[in-house]
Amino acid sequence: MSLRPPHAPAQNGLQALEERLREDLLTLGWPAKSWIPPCSFQGQAVHDVLIIGAGQAGLALAAALAQLGIQAVLLDKSPHDFEGPWATTARMETLRSPKELLGPALGLPSLSFRAWFIAQWGHQAWQQLDKIPRLQWMDYLRWYKRVTHADVRNEHELKTIRPQGNGLVALDVNANGKTKTWFARRVVLATGRDGLGGAHIPAFIQGLDRKHWAHSSHPMDYSSLRNLHVGVVGAGASAMDSAATALEHGAASVDMLIRRPDLPRINKSKGSGVPGLTHGQYLLPDEWKWRVRHYINAQQVPPPHDSTLRVSRHTNAYFHLGCAIEKVEQMGEKLRVYTTQGMFTLDFLIVSTGFAIDWALRPEFSQIAPHVRLWGDRYTPPANQRDEELSSSPDLGPYFEFQPRTPAALPGLERLHCFSYPAALSHGPVSGDIPAISDGARKLAQGLAALFYREDADYHFTQLQNYAEPELDGKEWTPADTAARIRSLGEQA
Structure with missing residues (x-):
């Protein structure tokens, strides 16, 4: 499958779209006039909002803030134009989301993927497009970053985050081999699927030589698997994509080791995507929030149809259902993988076991982790709804802010805001997934604007009192002779 349309894009069409977008933004007064008073600390400028991560969530939030007159700076550890997973660790051929979804367009047709695509390849190509190729989505986000004038600082890695208690947050950031302290009034973590943790590494793999295994989210040269017998643990989207990529790079075979007796068939998460839940998750009673998210987790999301076929079309791919791993032993250059159906002798193992919310995996959050209130502190579910992912999720306030375990x-x-996947239990899937990312970005941007105004109420009231731009200069009317007018009316009666 081609990852981009086979014919060259029409640059003049894209230029016309960008002119249309400029007109749309001008019509909407976007970006709005700045209104937050400047601030400095220790002789250094204080940023109003620092966003950690310049993927689609960070970009959407920065654009939504600009509409409200709030300038954000985005810090991303990745090189320029390689923010997010799309051109690095993601291995799917196409996105799962339907092409019609607006994603981070924030309600602007001219900022949408559809408009960007049609401007370059035309309406007929749009009609023929099934799903969005992964690398083309990355190209769109690169364009989005450019036309929204996002202030992205690449190769800036967060090392430590330290709330100061004086209305500021200090961040130690490494760039160009040097660590510098930044200050901000508000910090947003737009750090993606593994935003508060990392890859979940099952116990059976720990201790094995790293040259014999990898997690599906790890950067890896799949050509190194050529002529090897590879096992893939799991059957989700990333497992299928990893298996297919290994096969396409010449693996001798791929054995899919799948614990479940059958693959899930229905994407229950898709069935929950209605505006009432998108906008109302935060208002639900705790038991309903938990019940909905746990049900989706327990049912599991099936691998995409095309991703599964991408594996099964290879005759050297094997699907082993009801095949749970019991232990793995390393014997020289081979792995003995013991399962409930027998022992497999393999050369390499890819574990596609998802992500864990695990603060220990993120040393940059070590100073805040012990103080963050989790859902496990807030709510005890029924025994049949226990869910480690949900219990580990942060219990966020109305504006995605962390709340303290102990006041x-x-x-x-509370000056730190979680706009990444772990916010899902508190706010729904509005902080990372394509379908509702604009809704989440606008909600958080509006909340930050409200918080800034509340904090600076004295300043804004003084501004109100000092406001003296006249709309009348006193020459627009002539004062009447009221006594004469009254006599005139009396004489006419």
């Missing part, structure tokens, strides 16, 4: 234990913690 006042870490002043300033």
Whole structure:
């Protein structure tokens, strides 16, 4: 499958779209006039909002803030134009989301993927397009970043985050081999699927030589698997994509080791995508929030149809259902993988076991992790709805802000906002997934605007009192002779 349309794009069409977008933004007054008073600390400028991560969530939020007159700076550890997973660790051929979804367009037709695509390849190509190729989505996000004038600082890696308790947050950031302290009034973590943790590594793989295994989210040269017998643990989207990529790079065979007796067939998450839940998750009672998210987790999301066929079309791919792993032993250059159906002798193992919310995997959050209130602190589910992912999720406030386990234990913690996947239990899937990313970005941007105004109410009231731009200069009317007018009316009666 081609990852981009086979014919060259029409650059003049894209230029016309960008002119249309400029007109749309001008019509909407976007970006709006700045209104937050400038701030400095220790002789250094304080940023209003620092966004950690310049993927689609960070970009959408920065654009939504600009509409409200708030300038954000985005810090991303990746090189220029390689933010997010799309051109690095993601291995699917196409996105799962339907091409019609607006994604981060924030309600602007001229900022949508559809408009970007049609401007270059035309309406007929759009009609023929099935799903969006992964690398083309990355190209769209690169364009989005450029036309929204996002202030992205690449190869800036967050090392430590330290709420100060004085209305500021300090961040130690490494760039160009040097660590510098940045200050901000608000910090947003737009750090993606593994935003508060990392790859979940099952116990059976720990301790094995790293040259014999990888997690599906790890950067890896799949050509190194050529002529090897590879096992893939799991059957989700990333498992299928990893298996297919290994086969396409010449693996001798791929054995899919699948714990479940059958693959899930229905994407229950897709069935929950209605505006009432998108906008109302935060207002649901705790038991309903938990019940909905746990049900989706327990049912599991099936691998995409095309991703599964991408594996099964290879005659050297084997699907082993009801094949749970019991232990793995390393014998020289081979792995002995013991399962409930027998022992496999393999050369390499790819574990596609998802992600864990695990603060220990993110040393940059070590100073805040002990103080963040989790859903496990807030809610005890029924025994049949226990869910480690949900229990580990942060219990966020109305504007995605972290809340303290113990009041006042870490002043300033509430100045950190979680706009990544772990926000799903508190706010629904509005902080990373393509379908509702614009809704989440606008909600958070509006909340930040409200918080800034509340904090600076004295300043804004003074501004209100000092506002003296006249709309009348006193020459627009002539004062009447009221007594004469009254006599005139009396004489006419």
